[in-house]
Amino acid sequence: MKVRRILLVDDDSDDSELFLEALHDLDASITCRSATDGVDALKKLDSPERPDIIFLDVNMPRMDGWECLDAIRNNPSFQEIPVVMYSTSSHEKEVKKAHSKGANHFFKKPDSFIALKETLRHVIGLG
Amino acid sequence: MNPSPKYINPILAKITAGTGEMGEIIRSYNWATSSVGPVDSWPQSLKTALSIILHSKFPMFLFWGKHLTCFYNDAYRPSLGDNGKHPSALGMPGEEVWPETWADIKPLIDSVLAGEGGTWSENQLLPIFRNGRMEDVYWTFSYSPVADESGKPCAVFVTCTETTGMVKTMTELKESKNLLEFAIDATELGVWDYNPRTNKFTGNVRLKEWFGLSPVCEIDLSHAIEVMAKKDQQRVTKAISDALVYELGGKYDIEYTIIHPATGFERMVRAKGKVWFTEDHEAYRFNGTLQDVTEQVAAQAQLEEIAEKMQLAINAGNLGSYELIFETGEIVATPQYKLHLGMATTEPLTFTKLVSLILPLDQEKVQRAVQTAVDQHTTFHADYRVTASDGSIRWVRAAGNPVYDDQDRAVKMVGVTLDITEQNEFAEALSKQVNERTVELQRSNDDLMQFAHVTSHDLKEPIRKIRIFAGRIQNELSAVLPEKGLRYLEKIQHASSRVMQMIEGILTYSEVNATKPEIEKIDLNKVIEDVETDLELMIHEKKATIRKVVLPEIEGTRVLLYQLFYNIMNNALKFSKENENAEIGITFQYLGDRVPAVEIAVADNGIGFDNEYQSRIFTTFARLNSKDSYEGSGLGLALCKKIVERHHGTIRASGQPGEGSVFHITLPLVQG
Numbered sequence: 001m002k003v004r005r006i007l008l009v010d011d012d013s014d015d016s017e018l019f020l021e022a023l024h025d026l027d028a029s030i031t032c033r034s035a036t037d038g039v040d041a042l043k044k045l046d047s048p049e050r051p052d053i054i055f056l057d058v059n060m061p062r063m064d065g066w067e068c069l070d071a072i073r074n075n076p077s078f079q080e081i082p083v084v085m086y087s088t089s090s091h092e093k094e095v096k097k098a099h100s101k102g103a104n105h106f107f108k109k110p111d112s113f114i115a116l117k118e119t120l121r122h123v124i125g126l127g
Numbered sequence: 128m129n130p131s132p133k134y135i136n137p138i139l140a141k142i143t144a145g146t147g148e149m150g151e152i153i154r155s156y157n158w159a160t161s162s163v164g165p166v167d168s169w170p171q172s173l174k175t176a177l178s179i180i181l182h183s184k185f186p187m188f189l190f191w192g193k194h195l196t197c198f199y200n201d202a203y204r205p206s207l208g209d210n211g212k213h214p215s216a217l218g219m220p221g222e223e224v225w226p227e228t229w230a231d232i233k234p235l236i237d238s239v240l241a242g243e244g245g246t247w248s249e250n251q252l253l254p255i256f257r258n259g260r261m262e263d264v265y266w267t268f269s270y271s272p273v274a275d276e277s278g279k280p281c282a283v284f285v286t287c288t289e290t291t292g293m294v295k296t297m298t299e300l301k302e303s304k305n306l307l308e309f310a311i312d313a314t315e316l317g318v319w320d321y322n323p324r325t326n327k328f329t330g331n332v333r334l335k336e337w338f339g340l341s342p343v344c345e346i347d348l349s350h351a352i353e354v355m356a357k358k359d360q361q362r363v364t365k366a367i368s369d370a371l372v373y374e375l376g377g378k379y380d381i382e383y384t385i386i387h388p389a390t391g392f393e394r395m396v397r398a399k400g401k402v403w404f405t406e407d408h409e410a411y412r413f414n415g416t417l418q419d420v421t422e423q424v425a426a427q428a429q430l431e432e433i434a435e436k437m438q439l440a441i442n443a444g445n446l447g448s449y450e451l452i453f454e455t456g457e458i459v460a461t462p463q464y465k466l467h468l469g470m471a472t473t474e475p476l477t478f479t480k481l482v483s484l485i486l487p488l489d490q491e492k493v494q495r496a497v498q499t500a501v502d503q504h505t506t507f508h509a510d511y512r513v514t515a516s517d518g519s520i521r522w523v524r525a526a527g528n529p530v531y532d533d534q535d536r537a538v539k540m541v542g543v544t545l546d547i548t549e550q551n552e553f554a555e556a557l558s559k560q561v562n563e564r565t566v567e568l569q570r571s572n573d574d575l576m577q578f579a580h581v582t583s584h585d586l587k588e589p590i591r592k593i594r595i596f597a598g599r600i601q602n603e604l605s606a607v608l609p610e611k612g613l614r615y616l617e618k619i620q621h622a623s624s625r626v627m628q629m630i631e632g633i634l635t636y637s638e639v640n641a642t643k644p645e646i647e648k649i650d651l652n653k654v655i656e657d658v659e660t661d662l663e664l665m666i667h668e669k670k671a672t673i674r675k676v677v678l679p680e681i682e683g684t685r686v687l688l689y690q691l692f693y694n695i696m697n698n699a700l701k702f703s704k705e706n707e708n709a710e711i712g713i714t715f716q717y718l719g720d721r722v723p724a725v726e727i728a729v730a731d732n733g734i735g736f737d738n739e740y741q742s743r744i745f746t747t748f749a750r751l752n753s754k755d756s757y758e759g760s761g762l763g764l765a766l767c768k769k770i771v772e773r774h775h776g777t778i779r780a781s782g783q784p785g786e787g788s789v790f791h792i793t794l795p796l797v798q799g
Binding site for chain 1: 584587588591592594595598599602603627634686
């Protein structure tokens with residue numbers, strides 16, 4: 001299935017901007033919505049336009065990525081949507097936790113734009 | 128034996144009349160076939176000699192004529208014993224009768240017959256066959272000539288007496304005297320013998336040596352008294368005069384000091400003696416022994432001194448002391464011990480009473496400790512609590528040694544006690560304080576770690592962004608930037624990369640504490656393989672070879688052990704020499720002392736380090752090399768140390784600048 005719509009959940013506007021730019025560079029036809037935290041994400045999910053994939057940051061205010069993931073996986077309407085989580089660091093523990101909670105993938109935020117694009121290309125390819 | 132003749136010579140009948148057994152035998156003997164011929168042919172001198180011999184009650188013997196034919200009387204008869212030469216000796220040639228002594232006596236006989244006069248032999252040993260065996264027989268005897276009608280010696284007349292009994296008695300006497308002398312000598316005793324009538328005494332050489340007296344015979348008692356220490360003279364004189372009084376029992380036992388007149392050596396002696404009295408109760412002999420007790424007295428004095436010092440120590444240390452008699456359960460205790468138990472010093476103490484004073488919680492412990500000490504012949508030690516008569520709880524420390532009898536039965540326990548109430552209270556307070564401080568420290572340490580963890584995590588975000596945007600400028604805007612701008616950006620990238628590394632280091636370091644140790648069996652070979660995989664790029668870059676032996680399996684936490692070997696090997700590669708291919712050698716050996724452990728050595732051929740920094744390299748943010756040449760968080764080895772310590776192990780490093788370094792990691796095989 002080709003990814004057409006993406007929901008990006010991240011409280012950091014810099015990161016959102018970087019992700020959006022990178023995704024656009026990868027495929028200009030992709031439409032991307034962003035949410036600033038878990039609560040916002042769940043609200044934005046509740047619309048007729050389902051995303052094909054959700055990018056979910058771990059550390060966020062109000063509702064963090066873990067809670068948000070739980071909510072998505074516990075909701076029959078969203079539970080089939082692939083979720084990719086990411087964080088500043090990637091500990092074995094966190095990776096395991098993500099998979100056990102039903103995330104489809106977990107990556108550490110790269111520290112170069114080129115690396116970010118490579119990561120996203122790979123992830124979308126999976127989706 | 129010759130058959131009895133019918134005819135008896137009248138002269139022979141006369142000679143032998145009334146002479147007992149031998150007379151009878153001689154009379155009835157068939158002389159006609161003997162070497163001396165028929166009685167009718169006997170010369171007068173033989174008949175005269177025989178008459179003398181047979182009538183004498185003194186043992187006599189006669190060797191007659193050419194054949195030295197034997198005759199003897201009744202008195203001689205016992206010396207021939209039973210089952211021996213009697214009566215076959217009679218009328219036989221001497222050589223046939225005395226084959227066993229012939230070599231000894233023949234020369235004597237010859238000398239007598241040669242006219243050299245009589246012989247005299249006293250207590251001479253001449254073993255003879257009698258009583259069915261060879262016997263050692265001693266004789267005192269004289270051989271004298273018997274002259275024939277022409278005055279020439281024709282026979283040897285023997286008067287003799289057997290002295291075997293006397294010689295044996297004398298020998299025994301001599302032996303027992305030797306034994307006594309040996310005993311006196313062996314026990315190093317002086318012996319003395321005093322004659323009260325002459326006021327003189329004799330003594331053995333040793334005694335005279337002690338007194339510095341001349342070894343010649345008798346010595347005046349006053350000379351001996353003069354040699355004694357002044358303080359003893361009067362006392363000894365009185366003891367001697369008392370001993371000589373019959374009514375006082377005649378016993379003498381006294382110690383005094385002799386001061387050698389020549390050397391001045393002071394010898395402590397113990398004199399013991401006995402007085403011999405006549406029927407009229409007059410002392411006629413006073414003898415005894417003298418024993419050197421200098422060392423004994425010195426030892427005794429030393430012992431007393433030690434005892435005194437010990438008492439002082441016991442008093443000074445407020446020690447109680449006791450003797451527990453096992454058979455009766457009675458405890459002989461000093462007042463101090465009773466004070467320790469918080470009981471009245473006048474109250475008697477028994478083991479049962481003691482146990483009743485001890486808190487129930489400690490009773491079994493004390494009884495078991497006593498039993499163990501008795502069973503294993505060891506020193507008893509116990510700290511226990513007692514309820515004092517005022518109701519307070521006191522701590523007593525007791526020690527003791529069991530004493531055993533000849534049959535190895537424990538008779539008693541002798542020991543000391545100490546009141547350790549205050550000491551224990553102090554220790555308890557101290558321990559409580561230490562615990563509180565430890566908890567506090569732990570908390571502040573945890574807080575610090577938490578802080579480090581959170582801050583470094585948060586710091587990572589901005590650094591990452593600096594790197595990402597600086598990177599974008601470098602990649603996307605390099606065309607519009609002057610050369611200088613690009614160089615500065617490079618510096619920004621470099622610096623931010625280092626900050627990132629340090630933050631990662633702090634994070635890992637703080638996480639070691641946070642990690643719950645999940646102990647499992649770890650195959651170290653697998654750990655090293657994983658590290659090699661993760662360091663593949665670096666290994667390739669440094670053209671490194673890794674030589675390793677097959678490592679054992681140990682218990683530990685997988686992630687931590689991985690981190691440990693990752694850091695060590697990463698270090699080895701990082702600090703390799705520029706112009707040389709890196710080499711890493713991994714070996715190990717088992718260590719057996721106390722806890723079974725393994726020592727793993729990781730050696731490299733890198734730039735090494737000065738041994739001066741051996742321990743410093745394991746501290747946080749320690750750095751031996753410039754940041755510019757070798758990047759790093761400064762936490763790698765500190766982390767290694769922490770991991771090893773978490774596993775109850777040790778780590779040390781040794782090296783030489785330019786000669787590589789070796790890391791020795793000791794880890795227990797089992798985590799307890």
